[in-house]
Amino acid sequence: MAQFPNSPSFTGFNTPSRIEADIADLAHEGTIPTELNGAFFRVQPDPQFPPRLGDDIAFNGDGMITRFHIHDGQVDFCQRWAKTDKWKLENAAGKGLFGAYRNPLTDDEAVKGEIRGTANTNAFVFGGKLWALKEDSPGLVMDPATMETHGYEKFGGKMIGQTFTAHPKVDPKTGNMVAIGYAAGGLCTDDVTYMEVSPEGELIREVWFKAPYYCMMHDFGITEDYLVLHIVPSIGSWERLEQGLPHFGFDTTMPVYLGIIPRRDGVTQDDIRWFKRGNCFASHVLNAWQEGTKVHFVTCEAKNNMFPFFPDVHGAPFNGMEAMSYPTDWVVDMASNGEDFAAIVKLSDTMGEFPRIDDRFTGKKTRHGWFLEMDVRRPVELRGGSAGGLLMNCLFHKDFETGAEQHWWCGPVSSLQEPCFVPRSKDAPEGDGWILQVCNRLEEHRSDLLIFDALDIAKGPVATVQIPIRLRFGLHGNWADAADIGLAA
Numbered sequence: 001m002a003q004f005p006n007s008p009s010f011t012g013f014n015t016p017s018r019i020e021a022d023i024a025d026l027a028h029e030g031t032i033p034t035e036l037n038g039a040f041f042r043v044q045p046d047p048q049f050p051p052r053l054g055d056d057i058a059f060n061g062d063g064m065i066t067r068f069h070i071h072d073g074q075v076d077f078c079q080r081w082a083k084t085d086k087w088k089l090e091n092a093a094g095k096g097l098f099g100a101y102r103n104p105l106t107d108d109e110a111v112k113g114e115i116r117g118t119a120n121t122n123a124f125v126f127g128g129k130l131w132a133l134k135e136d137s138p139g140l141v142m143d144p145a146t147m148e149t150h151g152y153e154k155f156g157g158k159m160i161g162q163t164f165t166a167h168p169k170v171d172p173k174t175g176n177m178v179a180i181g182y183a184a185g186g187l188c189t190d191d192v193t194y195m196e197v198s199p200e201g202e203l204i205r206e207v208w209f210k211a212p213y214y215c216m217m218h219d220f221g222i223t224e225d226y227l228v229l230h231i232v233p234s235i236g237s238w239e240r241l242e243q244g245l246p247h248f249g250f251d252t253t254m255p256v257y258l259g260i261i262p263r264r265d266g267v268t269q270d271d272i273r274w275f276k277r278g279n280c281f282a283s284h285v286l287n288a289w290q291e292g293t294k295v296h297f298v299t300c301e302a303k304n305n306m307f308p309f310f311p312d313v314h315g316a317p318f319n320g321m322e323a324m325s326y327p328t329d330w331v332v333d334m335a336s337n338g339e340d341f342a343a344i345v346k347l348s349d350t351m352g353e354f355p356r357i358d359d360r361f362t363g364k365k366t367r368h369g370w371f372l373e374m375d376v377r378r379p380v381e382l383r384g385g386s387a388g389g390l391l392m393n394c395l396f397h398k399d400f401e402t403g404a405e406q407h408w409w410c411g412p413v414s415s416l417q418e419p420c421f422v423p424r425s426k427d428a429p430e431g432d433g434w435i436l437q438v439c440n441r442l443e444e445h446r447s448d449l450l451i452f453d454a455l456d457i458a459k460g461p462v463a464t465v466q467i468p469i470r471l472r473f474g475l476h477g478n479w480a481d482a483a484d485i486g487l488a489a
Helices: 085-093 238-242
Strands: 021-023 028-030 038-045 063-071 074-081 122-126 129-133 140-142 149-152 177-182 191-197 203-210 226-231 256-262 273-277 281-291 294-302 325-333 343-346 352-356 368-373 394-399 405-409 414-416 420-423 433-441 446-453 463-467 477-481
Touching: 038 122, 038 420, 063 129, 177 226, 226 281, 226 294, 256 325, 273 325, 281 325, 281 352, 294 352, 325 352, 420 477
Parallel strands: 122 477
Antiparallel strands: 021 074, 028 463, 038 063, 038 477, 063 074, 122 129, 129 140, 140 149, 177 191, 191 203, 226 256, 256 273, 281 294, 294 325, 325 343, 352 368, 368 394, 394 405, 414 433, 420 433, 433 446, 446 463
């Protein structure tokens, strides 16, 4: 009999769901825009079995992919496991075999050497395939129409690195998918790969280089000429794993780097510029672009660690207020001779994370950004359902050209998951479209899909789609037009 821990990661709204389902024509209020014809994919960590070691962090759950097929003013729901090697081995055994998050020393002997990936961090569509991604393994490929799992993608053996990012980017000019892999040469190594994949699915480049130190490299940016990679000291080591400590811990004494890696063949370590600044925390990236010799990199910067489950390596307690992040522009000048940043500019006094843009403008200067806002001034009656336990209670839109901001509050008994922008048409102006996001109804233990006019979020959702089951906190998701993934209306 499955008995999950009585801990925050496994109780309340975060109680494991483990539901595969198909539900046609979900009930809704308002009007679902008829121009929407495609699917919104998102993923949640959802443990198939109780943790092998008795407790676990939420980020170690198995990947469960949700698809909202939107067509003809209606929404059809489909949810399936991302059937990784880990999922298959544990499913056959009827119990958990893999231990702590990214610590193979805690695994059952029967699965030593197996790929431990959970495919629980991003659901990304590229080249007609659905990529279920977790950055500690190759990308898992699924069929976006049938939701069947095909397996890990190694590009016919051309991919040598062991890992593939959870946050790939698509270059709007070339159509290539750009990716990195950290710990590419093995767990806790400082080896990183930069990869590009053609729209036809061919790995056309895998460049190896060394990072200043091993750490979590969860996201990155691209410009027309560069891959832009931030190195922030959420650090790990084999020593930590041997001691049974969490894989990552935050070190407030270490510097932060921004790497500018040329996007071309034949790049060597000497071709990479590493700029250096003082300590901070930053994970997700809004966008990056070039202006003359300067490179802009917009991220959500916090003074201190945002992940309480990856604690301070010096034993300092988690500081919730210092964990609040703000949109910040990191600027470096490629014409400079030194390693100092040219500027660090805070772009808003609104606390926000999970930043999104109109992805058609990736790598170019963008006007619009959408975020999950953490507004501690709003009343809160129930908490839960957010990544890392943070209060995600508002959708926030920033117009970086005018400085104008809009906010929409979900109420005192709800929380929000990551927004996703959908353009009104392939050639619509930047920002003209919709925002899709899941809302956690904490009081009712169920979820809604909200649809907003992207440039008028303050008026609230134009449609609220009622999901009769509870979607656990999700991480990342993306939209795909029906024609690109073989979905008929």
